Amino acid sequence: MALxxxxxxxxxxxxxxxxGQRGIHLDNRCFKISDEVREAIHSRKPVVALExxxxxxxxxxxxxxxxxSHLESTVRVHGGVPATIGVIDGIARVGMGTEELVRLAASxxxxxxxxLSRRDLGFICGMGLSGKTRSGGTTVAGTMxxxxxxxxxxxxxGGLGGxxxxxxxxxxxxxxxxxxxxxxxxxxxxxxxxxxDIPRTLEYLETQGVGVATFAxxxxxHTNFPAFWTRExxxxxxxxxxxxxxxxxxxxxxxxxxxxxxLLFANPIxxxxxxxxxxxDGVIATAIREAEQRGATGKDNTPFILRKIKELTSGQxxxxxxxxxxxxxxxxxxxxxxxxxxxIESVTARREGKSMYGALGExxxxxxxxxxxxxxxxxxxxxxxxxxxxxxxxxxxxxxxSHADILVAGSLAIxxxxxxxxxxxxxxxxxxxxxxxxxxxSIISQTIGGVGFNITTAAYLCGTSTRLCSVxxxxxxxxxxxxxxxxxxxxxxxxxxxxxxxxxxxxxxxxVNDAKRDLVLAMADMAILEDHPGSFANIxxxxxTRAKPKWLVVDANWDAETLRKWISSGKASGAGVAFxxxxxxxxxxxxxxxxxxxxxxxxxxxxxxxxxxxxxxxxMHTAAHEAGMLDRQDWWQIVxxxxxHGSTRDRLVALTSPLLVDRGTPQQSIQLLPFFxxxxxxxxxxxxxxxxxxxxGDERLSxxxxxxxxxxxxxxxxxxxxxxxxxxxxxxxxxxxxVVSVTGVGDTFLGVMISGLKKGKTLEELVEIAxxxxxxxxxxxxxxxxxxxxxxxxxxx
Numbered sequence: 001m002a003l004x005x006x007x008x009x010x011x012x013x014x015x016x017x018x019x020g021q022r023g024i025h026l027d028n029r030c031f032k033i034s035d036e037v038r039e040a041i042h043s044r045k046p047v048v049a050l051e052x053x054x055x056x057x058x059x060x061x062x063x064x065x066x067x068x069s070h071l072e073s074t075v076r077v078h079g080g081v082p083a084t085i086g087v088i089d090g091i092a093r094v095g096m097g098t099e100e101l102v103r104l105a106a107s108x109x110x111x112x113x114x115x116l117s118r119r120d121l122g123f124i125c126g127m128g129l130s131g132k133t134r135s136g137g138t139t140v141a142g143t144m145x146x147x148x149x150x151x152x153x154x155x156x157x158g159g160l161g162g163x164x165x166x167x168x169x170x171x172x173x174x175x176x177x178x179x180x181x182x183x184x185x186x187x188x189x190x191x192x193x194x195x196x197d198i199p200r201t202l203e204y205l206e207t208q209g210v211g212v213a214t215f216a217x218x219x220x221x222h223t224n225f226p227a228f229w230t231r232e233x234x235x236x237x238x239x240x241x242x243x244x245x246x247x248x249x250x251x252x253x254x255x256x257x258x259x260x261x262x263l264l265f266a267n268p269i270x271x272x273x274x275x276x277x278x279x280x281d282g283v284i285a286t287a288i289r290e291a292e293q294r295g296a297t298g299k300d301n302t303p304f305i306l307r308k309i310k311e312l313t314s315g316q317x318x319x320x321x322x323x324x325x326x327x328x329x330x331x332x333x334x335x336x337x338x339x340x341x342x343x344i345e346s347v348t349a350r351r352e353g354k355s356m357y358g359a360l361g362e363x364x365x366x367x368x369x370x371x372x373x374x375x376x377x378x379x380x381x382x383x384x385x386x387x388x389x390x391x392x393x394x395x396x397x398x399x400x401x402s403h404a405d406i407l408v409a410g411s412l413a414i415x416x417x418x419x420x421x422x423x424x425x426x427x428x429x430x431x432x433x434x435x436x437x438x439x440x441x442s443i444i445s446q447t448i449g450g451v452g453f454n455i456t457t458a459a460y461l462c463g464t465s466t467r468l469c470s471v472x473x474x475x476x477x478x479x480x481x482x483x484x485x486x487x488x489x490x491x492x493x494x495x496x497x498x499x500x501x502x503x504x505x506x507x508x509x510x511x512v513n514d515a516k517r518d519l520v521l522a523m524a525d526m527a528i529l530e531d532h533p534g535s536f537a538n539i540x541x542x543x544x545t546r547a548k549p550k551w552l553v554v555d556a557n558w559d560a561e562t563l564r565k566w567i568s569s570g571k572a573s574g575a576g577v578a579f580x581x582x583x584x585x586x587x588x589x590x591x592x593x594x595x596x597x598x599x600x601x602x603x604x605x606x607x608x609x610x611x612x613x614x615x616x617x618x619x620m621h622t623a624a625h626e627a628g629m630l631d632r633q634d635w636w637q638i639v640x641x642x643x644x645h646g647s648t649r650d651r652l653v654a655l656t657s658p659l660l661v662d663r664g665t666p667q668q669s670i671q672l673l674p675f676f677x678x679x680x681x682x683x684x685x686x687x688x689x690x691x692x693x694x695x696x697g698d699e700r701l702s703x704x705x706x707x708x709x710x711x712x713x714x715x716x717x718x719x720x721x722x723x724x725x726x727x728x729x730x731x732x733x734x735x736x737x738x739v740v741s742v743t744g745v746g747d748t749f750l751g752v753m754i755s756g757l758k759k760g761k762t763l764e765e766l767v768e769i770a771x772x773x774x775x776x777x778x779x780x781x782x783x784x785x786x787x788x789x790x791x792x793x794x795x796x797x
Contacts, residue, residue, distance in 0.1 A: 030125040033150050034095030039787065040081040041151045044343050046336035046487075048075045048329065049094075049147035049155040049185075052086035055105045056113050056137030062441045064105040065421065067322070071329050072101075073446030075156075076782070077414070077480055079487035080333040083152055085143045087116055088135045090128015094150040098443055098740065098781075102421055107135055116142045117175045140187070141179035144262070148183050153251060153339060155187050156332025158325045159228045160264065162192035162201035164301065165288065172301075173204060180262040181208025186251045188332035190324040191266045194227035195284045195305050198235045205264065206238070211250065213239035214266040215331065226268040229275045229309075229320050237266065244331065248338035252346075267331045273323035275316060283312040337487060404467040404491075404547040405758050406459050409540070409566045410452020410555030410580070411526055412470040412485075412495065413507035414477045415783055417445045417743050420515050433514040445741070448484040449783035450507060451555040451582055454744040458751025458773065459553075460490060461788040462795055464758055467547060469494040469540050471528055477506035494543045504528040507557075509743075517739040524583070530559035540566070544573050550758050553578045553750065556586040563589055571606045576757070578609040579676070580750055581616040588623035601634045601674040602693055603719050610676040611750045614665055617681050621668040630671060638674040638693075641718040648711075655711060656689060656727045665689060666725060670711075673723065678763070680753070682746055687729045688767050696721040726764070731771035734778050744783030749774045752788070756795045769794055 033041075040047045050071055055064040068084065075082035083095045086104050093100065107113040114124060114136030121142060124134055138146060140157055147155050161174025180187065191214075192201050202225065205212055214223050214237035223240045227233035241247045247265050254263060268274070287308035291297075296304035310317050421441050422431040434440035456468040468490065472478030474497055485492050498504040507528050512521040544552070552570030554563065554577065567590075570577045581587030590599060600606055612620060624630055652666045660666060660683075669679045669691035677693035698721050700706040701713060706724065713722040752770040757763070769791055776785040 029091075029129060031092050031146075031149065032094070034083070034093070034097065036081060036781075036786075037083045037095035037150065037152075044340055044347075045786075046080040046333065046340040047083050047152050047154070048080045048333050048336050049143055049152045050075070050082055050084045050329070051138055051140060051143040051155075051157050052084060052104060053115055053137035053139050054158060054325070055101075056086070056108050057115050059108070061106050061108045062421070062423070064108055065102055065441070065443055067325075068101050068105055069443040069445055071325065072781075073444070074326060074329045075333050076445075076447050077484065078330055078333040079337045079484055083147065083150070085138050085146050086136065087114075087121070087124050087138065089133040090125050090135075092121060092125060092138075092146050094146055094152070098419070099737075102443065104135060104137065113137070115139060118142055118145050118179060119175070121145070139176070140189075141175040144176075144179050144183045144185050144187065148185050153186060153255070154332050154336040155185055156329045157187065157189050158321065158328065160187065160189045160192045160201075162196035162198065163204055165195070165197045177201065177204050177208060177210075180205065180210045180264060182260065183262050184255065184260050186247070186254075186263040186265060186335065188265045188267055188328050188335060190228050190269050190328060191226040191233065192228065193302075193306075194229060194233065194280055195288060195309070198225060198227060198233050202235065202238060209259075209261040211239070211254065211261075211263045212266065213237065213241045213247070213250070213264075215247075215268065216240050216242050217268050226266050227277070227280070228324070229269065229317060230277045230280050231268040231271060231274045232277050234277075241265065244334040244338045247335045248342050251335070251339050252342050265331075265335070267324075267328050269320060269324040270327050273320045275313065275320060279313075283309055286312060402546040403465065404549055405465040406456075406551045406553065406754055407467055407469055407494075407544065407547050407549040407570075407575070408452050408456040408459070408553045408555075409469045409558070410455065410553070411450035411507050411509075411529055411557040412448075412453045412468060412472055412481050413450030413509045413524075413526070414481065415447050415449030415743055416508065416510045417447070417741050418442045418510065418512045419445070419517060419741075420513060420520075422515055432516060433520055434512065445781060447743075447781070447783050448481050449509060449744060451557060451580055451747050452553075453481075453485075454747030454783050455553055455555070455580065455751040455754070456490060457488060457784040458748045458777075458788055459755040460488070461784065461786070461792075462752055462755035462773075463789070463792040464755040466755075467491050467494055467543075469543060471496040471498060471504075473498055473502075473504050473506040473528060474500050475506055477508070481506060494540065496539060498528060511743055513742065516736045517742055519742055522583075524557075526557045529557045530562070536562055536565045536569075541569055544569050544575075548573070549575045551576045551578060551754050553580065553754055555580040556582040556589055558589075560589040567606050576608045577606060578611070578750065578754055579607045580747070581610065581612045581620065584615050584619040587612060587616040587620050591620065591623035591627045591629060599629065599675045601632075601638050602677045603695070605675060605677055607676055609678045609680065609753075610672075611680045611682060611746065611753070613682045613684075613746065614663065617665065617668055617672075617679070621672060624672060624675070629675070635674050637718075638720060639671065641714050641720045642670070642673075642723055643712045643714050644670070644723075651711060652725075655709065655725045657686070660686070660689065660727070666691065669725075670723065680749075680763075680767070682749060685730050685733050687727055688749075688771060690724070690726045690728065690763060690767060692724040692763070694721040694724055695719065698722075700724055728767045728771070731768055732775045734775060738779055740779050740781055741783075742778065745774045745777050748777040748784050748788065751784070752791060752795070759795050761795060766795075 055068050059067055072082040085094050088100055088104055112134055116136040117139045118141050161176035164172040214225055216223055223237050224232040225235050225237040287305045291301055291304050419442055420434040421443055423441055452468055452470050456466050460466040472481050482492050508525045510523045511519055514520050552575045554566045567577055652661045656666050673693045679691045681689040701721050709724050709726040711723040711725045714720045749770045752773040753766050756766040773788055773791055
């Protein structure tokens, strides 16, 4: 059919379909969308656009790197996917990797680094095509345009441009305003800077057809439009929204009506950082007067006034800037989360033939922040969070169920990853590691993590019904962690809140990595997981009974007494029990409490699988020896029945490697087998060592394919059949430049393993698959790669 024969509206629809439902998703020579952002948009996850002129023309290097990392982490912590936008080497990029962010930020202050609005994008990208590559930060207008082309709906920034004072004569009007009039994107900002003409700015936005609303932020009745550094401006806001759900509903309605102009949501600066209006009036009057005297007009006007305001406020404006930007990013992310939920509800309703009025009506309960619906519980010291319904912006809505195939008992924490970034590029060999006793430049990323959370997320993404049993404090970190669980679609019914009266804070984990992203030092504050009088019997033990899990995974962050209770209760319920040692120090907790609660040996063992790394394995072996567990008669009977006589070095070398044998890794594994009949020792680039105590009659003992992995066979008629030992090579050796974060790699391995075991896979089949899952996380900014679900079909075959 010829295009000319198609009706106008059909032709428009066809063109839109050809271009892509949410913008230009296909990369071209001028425009690139990162894989993470592309996948998030396709999956209707909450994506938040972030501008880059704040890094190239606002903050100096390396402060701007820290700010960029912090803002991206803030988006992730609150359930969104950040999409920092800028131009590198003549290519407009939506979503940047760590190296790209550092590179763009390092160009701050250079003459070749441009400030890019809509008008400049064609120039810089065209020059790139001609071989004259340059980079730059995108302004609000430039970011809006590129975000819209990618299909992003929410953009969080600091302040908006506006009509300058005297603009009725000079026509000095920011391109941000005209961009809002023609680009359908929602912008969250702290209004416009207070040295602009705010009444005329609002009038101009009205002329452009831009909807403007201010977050009430707890205020009642009359609400002013904010003026950047101050919460009030003496100018009434055209409209008021009371929460993120209302803002998301406005965005959804605007798009449903095919309105092509944007929306501006003004978010007032947090009250504790607001500068009094009278003080700012005097400062601004002085700054404007001096700008006129110095002839600072046009593009030089705003930078001059900003510098003068900083000087006149004795630097008070800078922390206010940071506070309002962070506040806007948090608010914008929450709006994006609510919008994502609304869109998924819409799709679900259409599929089921239901009306969306119920989704938007007054009787609907917002479930994106369910912890906020339990204020009565927060007043007590220990209370469960019981949800009746929870919605996931990742496409699954479910009721809280009593059954779960996998229960994970472990930490839920705020993870901080500090990646050392030497100023020299490339770094010298001596500069690979951060220097002690001084400040080091780094990129600091913040995510929700914790060993228990990571394992739960990995198993859940692999398609297994999973529930986390953990504890958080009644604090901002705890609320954020619970929000993240709900945003992922995970149940929170077994996560306990310790009230402020207990003095307990939500767990935190800080990892310091070198320039190759290898761990140098880690600090963990997991005190909240210790000392829970009455909690286990009253809360978690009933949870095991209700859930009837196939597997219980326990991490060693618990105190020794609670750790023992988890393991004993899991075994008594008939579940398989897996143990994640967490660290060298915490891995020993099981052994040093053994005089009170001795670990039993095979076949009455309490732990079926343990997944230490080589350092943790060595610590466990030492602790078992010091606790006298390797002198026990029942331990000796099992070891003696293995039939290992004389020198076994050659056989161990053949099964593993000379290096591992010299380190004693296979020997330590064998001696711990009576207590842990299946040990999966994680060896990093060297792979995974499986050491397995087989029962008599196990098919591997007679299988020709498995014969080469049988270390020994028992012939004394005991309950031990033999030892299976196999070194699995690394699934992939990841180049240093491709390593993004080591946090959560081992946890991902265990989560995939347990999910696969529940689905009926064998250990031998699973090791390679679980290693590939770990590699995916190694290349991800998240503590668990959100794309882990790609392994699901393979696990279910």
